[in-house]
Amino acid sequence: MSKDDQNKRQEWHISTRITQLGRNPFDHFGFINTPTYRGSTVLFPNVEKLETLGQNYTYGTKGTPTTRALEQAWTELSGAHDTVLVPSGLAAIDLALITATRAGAHILVTDSVYQPTRSFCDTILKKFGVIVEYYDPLIGKNISSLIRPDTTAILVESPGSQSMEIQDVPAISSVAQAHDICVILDNTWATPLFYPPHQRGADIAIEAGTKYLSGHSDILIGLISANERWSKRLRSTFNSFAIGASPDDASLALRGLRTMALRLRAQERAGLEIARWFNEQSEVAQVLHPALPDHPGHHLWQRDYLGSSGVFSVIFKPVEKKSLDAFINSLQLFGIGFSWGGYESLVLPFDCQSYRTATHWKTIGPAVRFSIGLEDSNDLIKDLRKGLNYLSL
Numbered sequence: 001m002s003k004d005d006q007n008k009r010q011e012w013h014i015s016t017r018i019t020q021l022g023r024n025p026f027d028h029f030g031f032i033n034t035p036t037y038r039g040s041t042v043l044f045p046n047v048e049k050l051e052t053l054g055q056n057y058t059y060g061t062k063g064t065p066t067t068r069a070l071e072q073a074w075t076e077l078s079g080a081h082d083t084v085l086v087p088s089g090l091a092a093i094d095l096a097l098i099t100a101t102r103a104g105a106h107i108l109v110t111d112s113v114y115q116p117t118r119s120f121c122d123t124i125l126k127k128f129g130v131i132v133e134y135y136d137p138l139i140g141k142n143i144s145s146l147i148r149p150d151t152t153a154i155l156v157e158s159p160g161s162q163s164m165e166i167q168d169v170p171a172i173s174s175v176a177q178a179h180d181i182c183v184i185l186d187n188t189w190a191t192p193l194f195y196p197p198h199q200r201g202a203d204i205a206i207e208a209g210t211k212y213l214s215g216h217s218d219i220l221i222g223l224i225s226a227n228e229r230w231s232k233r234l235r236s237t238f239n240s241f242a243i244g245a246s247p248d249d250a251s252l253a254l255r256g257l258r259t260m261a262l263r264l265r266a267q268e269r270a271g272l273e274i275a276r277w278f279n280e281q282s283e284v285a286q287v288l289h290p291a292l293p294d295h296p297g298h299h300l301w302q303r304d305y306l307g308s309s310g311v312f313s314v315i316f317k318p319v320e321k322k323s324l325d326a327f328i329n330s331l332q333l334f335g336i337g338f339s340w341g342g343y344e345s346l347v348l349p350f351d352c353q354s355y356r357t358a359t360h361w362k363t364i365g366p367a368v369r370f371s372i373g374l375e376d377s378n379d380l381i382k383d384l385r386k387g388l389n390y391l392s393l
């Protein structure tokens with residue numbers, strides 16, 4: 001893909017651009033999609049090519065035309081300088097953190113972070129001598145008071161996992177820039193379609209492509225994009241670990257990319273409809289959806305986001321555990337399970353209180369996360385309405 005192609009695409013709406021990115025049919029006999037290239041060894045036609053590494057592909061761990069197609073598509077979509085692919089979203093976060101810190105350094109991690117990220121920080125990073133400090137996700141520019149001379153990275157995740165706090169990434173980023181600190185953003189919820197991560201101040205952005213990029217709950221993949229300042233270091237860490245995503249998964253992710261804008265818009269619409277419906281139910285204490293005006297982070301969401309995806313949380317009024325369980329068990333259209341972003345709706349009870357350390361997370365009743373899929377929203381609401389009867393028994 002040449003710079004000219006890229007400039008031409010800038011004029012198009014994002015829905016158009018995602019149909020064009022990461023493919024070049026006439027490199028592949030005119031076939032529309034980039035084929036799945038599997039391979040370890042790549043042959044060189046002669047010794048000179050071998051010695052100069054004078055060709056596009058040199059070894060399977062460095063990528064294939066399939067993985068590179070997805071990397072290039074994601075780089076352009078994210079407004080990044082480069083992207084690497086790894087086998088899961090969690091691996092993406094781990095690699096980003098390892099790229100941006102070193103033994104003895106200090107990092108700041110939002111208290112609302114995805115729990116397995118916290119686990120990685122508290123075990124592997126600590127084992128290698130990194131000092132991990134958790135901070136209040138709503139800290140904004142006051143993050144400056146936590147910066148130390150040896151702070152190397154700030155991890156932000158917006159909205160917060162399960163609890164849905166919206167972070168002021170531009171404010172945090174402007175403080176970080178003044179101290180030459182790497183801002184890593186977990187952008188999985190919004191995707192680059194609803195939040196252009198590097199434009200908002202992230203140096204490195206990660207996406208669990210397992211969720212909305214895949215859209216079908218059939219692959220695990222992580223994408224790490226970086227701006228110009230960080231892309232060389234990211235690529236070098238990636239090459240040392242040699243944990244690339246498989247070409248088959250990259251191919252499925254490219255297929256998912258073509259419908260991602262459509263799916264996200266549909267899930268945004270249905271998500272909002274259902275969140276508003278929950279807001280009117282007498283069993284509900286609070287709906288945590290940043291696109292609703294009564295969400296505490298709504299003003300930041302409005303300022304910075306281009307849309308909302310289909311994941312939000314609901315705090316119910318106090319109720320016995322067995323009634324809540326009966327409600328969840330009764331749902332026919334909501335699977336009980338981790339992850340989200342697929343075509344099927346999911347439900348998950350959660351409690352952040354047990355692992356938070358910088359802030360106290362307290363709700364008046366039990367919390368449940370919903371991921372809205374591609375079903376008809378009236379059918380989903382009917383299913384939920386029936387289920388709510390279990391809460392008043």
Ligand SMILES: *Cc1c(COP(=O)(O)O)cnc(C)c1O
Nearest residue numbers: 088089090114188208210220221
């Ligand atoms: C799911 C998720 C991840 C991890 O992705 P996996 O591919 O499941 O490892 C990371 N961050 C967030 C916010 C997620 O929701």
